[in-house]
Amino acid sequence: MSSAPSTTSEPDLQLSHLDEHGQVRMVDVSGKALSSRSATAICTVRLSAAAFDLLDAKKNAKGEVLNTARVAGVLAAKRCAELIPMCHSLPLDFIGIEFSSDTEQKVIHITATCKTRYTTGVEMEAMTACNIAALTIYDMCKAADKGIVIEQSRLLEKTGGKSGTWRATL
Incomplete structure (x- = not known):
C-alpha cells in the first residue's frame, strides 16, 4: 500500500493555522x-x-501487545488536542483501532477510525491514534527487536465538513 502524497495546483490554497x-x-x-x-x-x-x-504467538514478555496498542491508540485520540498545539478538543463519538498481520512480510497494519459530530474534522485524532498504537507495539517489542520500523503513516479517508469526502489515491 504505497502512493505519493496528494498534491493540488489550486493557487488560492493556504495554511489554515497561519494568520x-x-x-x-x-x-x-x-x-x-x-x-x-x-x-x-x-x-x-x-x-x-x-x-x-x-x-504473532502472543508470547511477548510484556503481555498482549495488540490489545495494549489498541487502548493506547484510543487514549491518544482522546488527548490529541493536548499533544498537537493547534488542534481543537473534540467530542469523539467513536474510535476504532484494527490490526491486520502479513506473516510473509512480517508487518502489522494498523487502521484507526475516528468519528464525531462537531465543527471540525477528526483527521489528526485518527493519525494520532494510529501512530501511538504503532509506538506502543514498538515499545512492547523492542526487547526482541530495536530495529522495528514504523512506516507509511497516512490519512486514508476523511468525510464531512465543508470540503466533503477525500480519499487517498492508492
Missing part, C-alpha cells in the same frame, strides 16, 4: 455548523522475523 501575518493561530470554528465527520488513518509496523513470531 495573514504568518503568525500561528488556532482556526476559529465557532461559526461553523455541527456535522458528522470521520477520518481513517493507517500505518505499518515492520518487525524482524523473531519479533513478529513472538508477537
Whole structure:
C-alpha cells in the first residue's frame, strides 16, 4: 500500500493555522455548523522475523501487545488536542483501532477510525491514534527487536465538513 502524497495546483490554497501575518493561530470554528465527520488513518509496523513470531504467538514478555496498542491508540485520540498545539478538543463519538498481520512480510497494519459530530474534522485524532498504537507495539517489542520500523503513516479517508469526502489515491 504505497502512493505519493496528494498534491493540488489550486493557487488560492493556504495554511489554515497561519494568520495573514504568518503568525500561528488556532482556526476559529465557532461559526461553523455541527456535522458528522470521520477520518481513517493507517500505518505499518515492520518487525524482524523473531519479533513478529513472538508477537504473532502472543508470547511477548510484556503481555498482549495488540490489545495494549489498541487502548493506547484510543487514549491518544482522546488527548490529541493536548499533544498537537493547534488542534481543537473534540467530542469523539467513536474510535476504532484494527490490526491486520502479513506473516510473509512480517508487518502489522494498523487502521484507526475516528468519528464525531462537531465543527471540525477528526483527521489528526485518527493519525494520532494510529501512530501511538504503532509506538506502543514498538515499545512492547523492542526487547526482541530495536530495529522495528514504523512506516507509511497516512490519512486514508476523511468525510464531512465543508470540503466533503477525500480519499487517498492508492
